[in-house]
Amino acid sequence: MQGTMQFDFERLSILLVLALTGYLSPSCASETNDHSGITISYLDPVTAGVRTNFTCSSTCIPQCTYVWVLKDRTVEGSMLFWIPDGLESSVDLQCTAVNTESGQSETSTVTVEVENPFSVQLGSGYFFPTVNQPFTLICGGANREHEVAWYKDGQALTPDSRTELLAGNATLRFSSLLPSDGGFYRCTASRLNENVAFSLGYLLNFEPWAVSISGPDTVQPDSQTTFICLVNCTIRVDCLISWQFKGGFPSGSLSIRGRIFKWTPFTPRMFQNLTCVVESVEENETAERSAEGFKTVEVLDMPVYPTAPVSGSDVVKLSTMLVMVCCLGLQFLFDS
């Protein structure tokens, strides 16, 4: 039941975010720094392996020259062409406009998010690596037209007697895993006349997962607290997260979105148990790997406000307010 709830909230919030940020269709992003009057514009989304044109503009009389700074490199001119290699999910891009006559300069910085269409995924039927067992990794997002190569810990991987490249190199198959196969795997994909992009990576590891829950041990009633499930497995590739509430479902309003649990308790002076359960992607009793993080949170007493005699009409107002608080509480389910 928890799983379904989590899925729905997540999907709703993702759709909401997509709709609000315009990610559903490509759009033109431009950001203006209010103080500098510099505008940096580019076509959104920026994608790994795909060239993006960035334009910097400002109003200088008679004219401006422009200097960009991207990853410690400096480029002159109002336009910057950049092909992200997929190794970063976001970068800071800085443009400085210099007035050619007065020499005055102004600088603006934007954070550019990079989408990566490629990721290392587990072959079907594989849930986690086991020593002496076969294992398969797939370069997800690559198709037959892509040229695929594999990297382990940043080094190009050369197949040996225990590894095999299949499906035009998009599949990396280990006949029998050894502890030395542990490491961080990425693939690269490129099409004819296209640029090489590194995929999102996968940590192949035989160690047990570690799970913990971040957040305070004591919380105030009627105020929102955020708890985060910290794990060292790759979510959605080799593990899934769910929250359990042993000994009772939390009172108040809550929102669960993957790793993040936001809670506004209503009932003071109580203890609430939080459990974050991490399991292998597929539900298969014979091939299950799981770990749990646990935390007990104490809800403190109501904060003391200056008291005043409560008249009959105030009591009515108070209960209306509580209803409103409840409605607001429900809304929290759908915010970020």
Ligand SMILES: *[C@@H]1O[C@H](CO)[C@@H](O)[C@H](O)[C@H]1NC(C)=O
């Ligand atoms: C980027 O600029 C180059 C050179 O000005 C142009 O040929 C290309 O079509 C531009 N690309 C996009 C996506 O605007």
Ligand SMILES: *[C@@H]1O[C@H](CO)[C@@H](O)[C@H](O)[C@H]1NC(C)=O
């Ligand atoms: C697969 O990778 C090998 C090197 O590991 C390379 O020689 C070969 O050309 C690649 N094949 C394809 C179809 O990309």
Ligand SMILES: *[C@@H]1O[C@H](CO)[C@@H](O)[C@H](O)[C@H]1NC(C)=O
């Ligand atoms: C997770 O972290 C724990 C504790 O730091 C470590 O012992 C374990 O090897 C890690 N597991 C993975 C899969 O990285």
Ligand SMILES: *[C@@H]1O[C@H](CO)[C@@H](O)[C@H](O)[C@H]1NC(C)=O
């Ligand atoms: C929370 O968990 C602890 C340890 O498992 C248990 O002793 C306690 O009764 C639980 N508290 C509640 C409120 O469920």
Ligand SMILES: *[C@@H]1O[C@H](CO)[C@@H](O)[C@H](O)[C@H]1NC(C)=O
């Ligand atoms: C569960 O996993 C094991 C080992 O990977 C496999 O042999 C078995 O067929 C799987 N069972 C189901 C029901 O998927």
